[in-house]
Amino acid sequence: MQLLFLLEQVVNGLVLGGYYLLIALGLSLIFSVGGVVNLAHGAFYAFGAYISLEIAKQLGFGPSVVLSPVAVAMLGILFERFVLRRFYTADPILSLLVTFGLAMVAEQLIRIVWGAAPLPASMPAGFKGQVIVGDFLFSRYRLMLLAVVAVVLTGIWLLLHKTSFGRVVRAGIQRPDMVAALGIRLQPYMTAIVMLGVGMAALGGALFAPITIVHPAMGAEIIIVAFVVVVIGGLGSFWGVVLAALLVGVVRGVTIHFAPAAGEASMYVLMFLVLLFRPRGLLGERIEKFE
Amino acid sequence: MTNRRNVLKAGAAAAGALVLGFPAIVRSQSDKIKIGHLTPLTGFLGALGEYAVMGIKIAAEEINRAGGVMGRQLDVMSEDSVNPATAATKAQRMLERDGATVLMGEINSASAQTIMQVAARNKRLFMSIGARSDVLRGKNCNRYTFHVDIPVAVMVNAAGQALLRDGLVKGKRIFSLTADYLFGHDLSKAAKNFFAANGGTHIGDELVATDVTDFSPYMLKIRQAKPDLVATNLAGNQVTNFVKQYAEFGLPYAIAGFNLNTADAWAAGDGNLAGIWPTVWHHELDTPGSKAFVAEFTKRHGKPPENHAWIEYVSLKIMAQAMNATKSTDTDKLIAYFESQAEFDLLKARKGYFRSWDHQLIQEAYPFTVKPKGQAKDKWDFLQFGAAVPAANQPLEVINPAKEQNACVF
Incomplete structure (x- = not known):
């Protein structure tokens, strides 16, 4: 009985991992291709949530989940063109500072536009409720969320591994100089990657708004988890991020099962242990430009 | 020439003062x-x-x-x-x-x-x-x-009176979630005293870190415990996150809590909030x-x-x-x-x-709960506020800790 319940926590952790993945994967892509730790990534997640609420008022829940990421991806073009592009070859500390500053500006902007008080958000009544499989309890909404994550994940994987776009991006991660020597400009690819990354973060924001509090600091909260996932998974590895997200979800769930007070600390302990034995992360590749 | 220089100096000084602000002097x-x-x-x-x-x-x-x-x-x-x-x-x-x-x-x-x-x-x-x-x-x-x-003792008493009235304490199995910092621990202590004094059985109290946004592992634990009442001692954003996810998972047990500011209640969103909560004042008085x-x-x-x-x-x-x-x-x-x-x-x-x-x-305090579906006039109007605690015929002091329960000495 106790074992079964532990297994239920593990499965729930896997679902939760999917939830982290949407944010972490974009962060990892931008990091791998551009060499920039985008600390403003959480801001796009928050924008995704706030914009989806505005759209939902007019058009309802469904369109809001689709249109909000599209709008934020457009914002991503400006972000890449006018901010990130200047820092690909600069000292990493500069991009760290700039994106950190931008995250604070974005948070304050949300405060000015929408107010500091958290905004109400809910899902259509039909999505609420539980699904019992065997003796395991699931939230119906989270199962749908997991399906969306799976679709997005498959799409990204196909894009990176089965298209010429993906080949250039993957080559750009390892040897940007060689890509340039072949006469391919990486910049438009980088714009597309940033759009994709912040769009995924916004999709996360729009999808999580009905189940977590929508407030100005929500971006700052999620970026920490996403960053931990990317570090554990390792740079440049698609499956590393997937594995790390699921692992963080499971470790957190199991820790809360045995020692609830330590639940949030568990992912940092995990990061510490992984880095101790595998400094590049679980599946991290050796990337020459970062060595 | 000297004149012009003085004007420049004064201008620079004024501009400097403006930039620096000098709030104390002004x-x-x-x-x-x-x-x-x-x-x-x-x-x-x-x-x-x-x-x-x-x-x-x-x-x-x-x-x-x-x-x-x-x-x-x-x-x-x-x-x-x-x-x-x-x-x-x-x-x-x-x-x-x-x-x-x-x-x-x-x-x-x-x-x-x-x-x-x-x-x-x-x-x-x-x-x-x-x-x-x-x-x-x-x-x-x-x-x-x-x-x-x-103080927390008054918050527990205010919601507690409503819980007693609805028969949710005596002989009932109560499961708690507590914010893991000074305030939450204080609240939990007061709540436990209240349940013990009124014949409730406390079957579990789980600590929740202040930065928790996902409560799903706790939802599984609540279902495992099968309580009659889930009583929360959470704070700030935690409460909103908890009630949203409690509605998401559709658990059937009654809920209540000893801390919920109106702003956090409003942020829960349509159809997500349930249960009995205390407040120090409300806008419908x-x-x-x-x-x-x-x-x-x-x-x-x-x-x-x-x-x-x-x-x-x-x-x-x-x-x-x-x-x-x-x-x-x-x-x-x-x-x-x-x-x-x-x-x-x-x-x-x-x-x-x-x-x-x-x-x-x-002073007075008030319990509140949620209006039946469809009765809210606008998005601020879904809370149902109860009568003042203590009742009009009782002295205000009765819901506060007495001198022997409170260690204050100046």
């Missing part, structure tokens, strides 16, 4: 009564702090429009208290350099505690407005601090004072006031009344006035007063 030349006001404007209590500033501003404007205090205008200097250490630094600077006569504000219990120490060191008055932890008015109390918001305040606030901000807007509003009015009555801003005279248990209009049915031996404002 302010000290006026004859205003300055009030140092600290409240969290960022972080997990930032939303409540925003309401706090809105509330105290309305009070200051009303007082100043009516001629001020002893013919002098009030100047409320509001700043973000950020965290306990910064709060103390700012409080000291406000007293030392900015010419503040008294300190007011705070919501975060830990920050209120450090400001209390600054007040005691400088022998100046601090009106702690929104902090609810028991230790502030108990073990760590001091003579220079007065507490306006209700049927008194002329509350109605006028709600109308003024709604006119300005396009939304009804939250309990933190109300409490800051009445706190400044209390301070003004004390200064007018003593014709002074002297710390000792103000303390003596408050300790005389003078009564204050709190915009509630009954007036309140500061208890002389622990400086706690004694």
